[in-house]
């Protein structure tokens with residue numbers, strides 16, 4: 001995945017206002033802080049340099065994760081056309097840009113809520129360069145949670161929960177879902193990120209919403225305690241991003257866990273979700289699936305299954321598994 005060219009150009013322009021050394025120092029501190037997730041008594045992003053450094057080294061990855069999660073929703077619910085979006089703890093707007101990309105045809109009103117004025121100011125600056133009118137006219141509102149979250153067709157809560165106590169995580173998920181038709185919660189694809197997603201998923205189901213993705217069901221998660229449901233988004237790195245993350249690779253694989261739930265009726269009969277990289281052996285594809293009946297299963301597809309085998313070879317981690325009926 002490539003960042004949209006308007007966002008990539010806007011990030012480069014914002015970063016060019018600062019000496020690279022300042023951005024590197026700031027990114028190092030933020031990387032170290034976010035490596036040990038935990039409640040933040042005061043904002044982790046503190047000031048303009050932090051806001052720009054965070055956006056430069058992190059926004060591509062969180063944008064990619066939210067984009068993947070929302071694409072999974074759009075695939076399951078092709079008629080979903082949210083007009084209003086609220087991005088909760090949106091910072092400089094990674095999730096707003098992702099939603100703007102996936103639902104480009106429908107999103108008209110965007111509101112981004114965050115406690116850090118400098119992150120919102122940067123978000124406003126980046127969005128001024130957006131091709132999307134909805135992003136250019138987005139509202140950037142400084143708010144410290146707990147707070148009432150405005151109603152919207154789509155609410156995103158992306159990489160926010162780890163900064164809150166478990167009680168505040170639960171309140172924020174419930175406050176965000178209260179006025180949401182559809183809500184997407186995204187966290188790092190780590191065991192603790194997955195635990196936060198599981199808790200959010202339980203809260204959303206208890207509030208009467210139905211899970212759209214990644215689970216093909218709203219039953220209890222069938223994964224045992226030693227496993228965790230997560231996916232990966234591959235994002236190409238810009239030279240600035242490589243510099244700030246100190247990596248040599250031309251891409252980064254962002255691991256993320258997520259849940260999207262909705263009040264809109266979800267089409268019945270969801271295909272299974274592929275939970276791991278399919279293993280490809282000679283003439284055989286092995287996949288671990290989460291099934292619509294709330295179980296997990298290993299499935300083997302052999303070359304003898306013709307077209308289904310060819311589909312299996314092209315199926316990736318995180319995809320829906322759609323075998324060909326007559327093969």
Ligand SMILES: C[S@@+](CC[C@H](N)C(=O)[O-])C[C@H]1O[C@@H](n2cnc3c(N)ncnc32)[C@H](O)[C@@H]1O
Nearest residue numbers: 062089090091094114115144145158159160163
């Ligand atoms: C890790 S950043 C994620 C930013 C963005 N959503 C993304 O996906 O890249 C977490 C954001 O949550 C915001 N946040 C955390 N606790 C908050 C609170 N109590 N009130 C308002 N914003 C909060 C932070 O200011 C920060 O911008």
